[in-house]
Amino acid sequence: MTTVEGPQPAAPMPRIGDPAPEFTAVTTQGEINFPADYAGSWVILFSHPADFTPVCTSEFMTFASMQDQFAAYNTKLVGLSVDGLYSHIAWLRTIKDKITFRDMKNVEVTFPLIEDITMEVAGKYGMIMPGEDSTKAVRAVFVIDPEGVIRTIIYYPLSLGRNFDELLRVVKALQAADHFGVATPADWRPGDRVIVPTAGSCGVAAERMSGTESDVQCEDWFFCTKEIPADEVENAIKAK
Numbered sequence: 001m002t003t004v005e006g007p008q009p010a011a012p013m014p015r016i017g018d019p020a021p022e023f024t025a026v027t028t029q030g031e032i033n034f035p036a037d038y039a040g041s042w043v044i045l046f047s048h049p050a051d052f053t054p055v056c057t058s059e060f061m062t063f064a065s066m067q068d069q070f071a072a073y074n075t076k077l078v079g080l081s082v083d084g085l086y087s088h089i090a091w092l093r094t095i096k097d098k099i100t101f102r103d104m105k106n107v108e109v110t111f112p113l114i115e116d117i118t119m120e121v122a123g124k125y126g127m128i129m130p131g132e133d134s135t136k137a138v139r140a141v142f143v144i145d146p147e148g149v150i151r152t153i154i155y156y157p158l159s160l161g162r163n164f165d166e167l168l169r170v171v172k173a174l175q176a177a178d179h180f181g182v183a184t185p186a187d188w189r190p191g192d193r194v195i196v197p198t199a200g201s202c203g204v205a206a207e208r209m210s211g212t213e214s215d216v217q218c219e220d221w222f223f224c225t226k227e228i229p230a231d232e233v234e235n236a237i238k239a240k
């Protein structure tokens with residue numbers, strides 16, 4: 001058998017709509033088999049550049065503090081960096097014992113943090129961006145649905161901490177869109193008007209503009225919205 005030497009082509013980056021690439025990994029909460037272990041739950045799989053760094057520390061404290069808010073929408077958290085397990089354990093202990101950030105202190109990170117020294121998982125998910133850094137993962141976020149399909153991908157550079165309100169908003173908006181068969185406009189939050197599917201025929205376009213659907217309001221035939229009260233959205237998407 002011939003061995004191919006030199007740089008190997010990077011694995012293709014996963015895309016929205018693709019099945020989440022499979023892997024088994026050692027984590028701070030034991031071994032995981034991904035995404036099979038998470039079937040039936042939404043997951044936020046996210047990478048960070050390195051343990052014992054300040055932006056990452058602030059992000060882990062925020063994620064851990066919001067873990068119950070994500071769980072309320074059937075969403076689990078899984079972190080990753082290319083550091084080793086003992087570094088992860090030491091860093092999470094330090095966070096709990098020593099670090100205060102905003103009003104957060106004694107924060108215990110109980111979601112799994114993957115060790116990925118070989119960069120196998122980071123490679124599969126396109127978390128290494130050599131133009132930014134070839135030895136550290138960037139701040140990638142993959143939102144994966146209960147069927148193991150990637151539904152949203154967001155990347156941030158090393159210097160930029162993530163916006164966690166936005167991550168929670170993304171989870172709620174994806175779930176609301178699935179449940180009600182609608183789309184969500186710019187900056188949507190539960191209680192805001194939603195977009196009804198664009199008319200797919202001249203007949204439906206004419207009907208929309210004639211105003212016969214009393215709950216639908218159209219700016220023009222292609223841009224129609226309706227109200228779904230916040231409590232109806234929350235009741236539909238909150239974990240029972």
Ligand code: BEZ
Pocket residue numbers: 049050053054055056057158159
């Ligand atoms: C940080 O988390 O503070 C950080 C990590 C890698 C590069 C720059 C900042």
